[in-house]
Amino acid sequence: MGGMIESQKNLWAAPKADGPLHAVVTIPGSKSLSNRYLILAALGAKPVTLVGLLRSRDTELMMGALEALGVTCAVDPSNETTVTVTPPADGRFHGNVDVYCGLAGTVMRFVPGLALFADAPVRFDGDEQAYARPMKPVLDGLEQLGATVEYHGEEGFLPFTVTPPAALPAESAHVSIDASGSSQFISGLLLVGSRLPGGLTLTHTGEKTPSLPHIRMTVADVNGAGGAASADETARVWTVSPRALQLPERVVVEPDLSNAAPFLGAALIAGGTVRVPHWPVETTQPGGLLPGYLERMGATVTFPEEDGVRYCQVTSDGTIRGLGDFDLTAAGEIAPSLAAILVFADAPTRMIGIGHLRGHETNRLEALVTEIRRIGGEAEELPDGIAITPGPRGNLHGAVMESYADHRMATFAAMIGLAVPGVHVVDVETTRKTLPDFVGMWRGLLGE
Known part of the structure; x- marks a missing residue:
């Protein structure tokens, strides 16, 4: 990985957030x-x-x-x-x-x-x-x-x-x-x-x-x-x-709670409030742990009910807390989304318990380190995870970011683009693996 971008074709310009978000995003089934x-x-x-x-x-x-x-x-x-x-x-x-x-x-x-x-x-x-x-x-x-x-x-x-x-x-x-x-x-x-x-x-x-x-x-x-x-x-x-x-x-079928991670996480990166409807009271999905993780990062998370529909509502002023040693064994699939948030945190985080991500659609640990470094950030692989050392947002710069035919790496890059101008994503359509209309949903998140 690293080195030359595999393809300059199918580039998607990830939109930057112009201000705090105020959005309701409906997530497809798990x-x-x-x-x-x-x-x-x-x-x-x-x-x-x-x-x-x-x-x-x-x-x-x-x-x-x-x-x-x-x-x-x-x-x-x-x-x-x-x-x-x-x-x-x-x-x-x-x-x-x-x-x-x-x-x-x-x-x-x-x-x-x-x-x-x-x-x-x-x-x-x-x-x-x-x-x-x-x-x-x-x-x-x-x-x-x-x-x-x-x-x-x-x-x-x-x-x-x-x-x-x-x-x-x-x-x-x-x-x-x-x-x-x-x-x-x-x-x-x-x-x-x-x-x-x-x-x-x-x-x-x-x-x-x-x-x-x-x-x-x-x-x-x-x-x-x-x-x-x-x-x-x-x-x-x-x-x-x-x-x-x-x-x-x-x-x-319940909505896919892990696929809610890029959208709810966007509230921390850009500030504002994002709501996802039909959030279950109880679930066997690992993504059900997401609200607690976002709270640990500094967001306010509530579960209001309106007209019989239960929402997960995430509100943030854009301040993101680093988590130090963070065991993500139980929900490794949301690691790329959490990594995108933690790039902008106020302190380092070591996400551990996720060594198995090397065997997913791509070697996600190597891919995350490569792409964070590509935009000027600091990260390194650990035997069982990844260490992210954030710096000032102004130190980060736009780049063509690879997706590695991996839907979660594509959404990771889109999240980075919320705060870093000039991010382009190779083959964003790989998100069709689990989100058939990710681009349309992302534009809706930003009110476009």
Whole structure:
């Protein structure tokens, strides 16, 4: 990274805020919940209608993957965020098919488990950048359950073929994997554990469990579909009993709280007030921790209700407190948004517990350091995170900032552009991964 910009094409001029913000921003449905619900709906026996489903590249890839396996995903012509999912009539997924994962971690790590229940081998491939994303732990888990994995490139990475076992384990299956690189390895196996004849006991052999809230989300969603999943987080062991899964006939998807981070965080960088409607009282999303983090940085956060709608309201005078040592293990996915805010703080911050971000859409720790330095800021990688040492805003300057085909790096750059004139973002459309109209939403945030 660093060095030459990969492409000078598709440059987007990030708008600078001319004054304090006063905006209401409606966030689309949660990607994490959307793709978990799609998987669980496919594992049921009856149609399920998902309301408020995120329509983005990642969810389109998930629906495409499921349809390749014989699942029907019917979009309501009057509302594209309402999708009815109908599983295969006989409960068997189609084999001898190709599944394209793009760059979606939830697709490449959740869908291979469905191949256990296919009638023939299933081939998986993805974007070129996806070839760098680790896959081996979840595939090792499938091999322990009797599947055969054939790699067509480097072992442990896309592309590969999963051949289902001749017979699934009749007794309780015990799987041990090191999921230190991603919570998705654990979630991918827990989602299918209920369909195993004897259930599943999964042990994580690593010392740390990344993004534990995402695993808790998976457990809660499996149980919400009639499963029986439980966790001993101290021992790093999860148990799933054999059960027939079936989501309710109608499921409403919460807004994506992590995608609220650039917009709510903008209130701290530019000052003013930003509100996000439909904020849940309780949630399994790691983004639910965001309001508390913004308060620690000096914002005032309230949750007013108007006409039955609950808002998260963030107000700031533009003063941002550095956080010193800041353990972000529970919500690493919002690290790029928090890093953008902390570039303008009054003291240094060491965000730790996020070493696994090196294996996301790009190496986010290296990317963040590169882009902060590109605008004249000071940052360095840590073994398990990133250190940001802010200076006067006047020391920062505009630049062409890379997005690395990573939606959260693109929104990071947009946030920097709120306070630094002359920021241009390479391929801002990579935000379509989770925010289909990020540019329009950003302009609305600024009252344009």
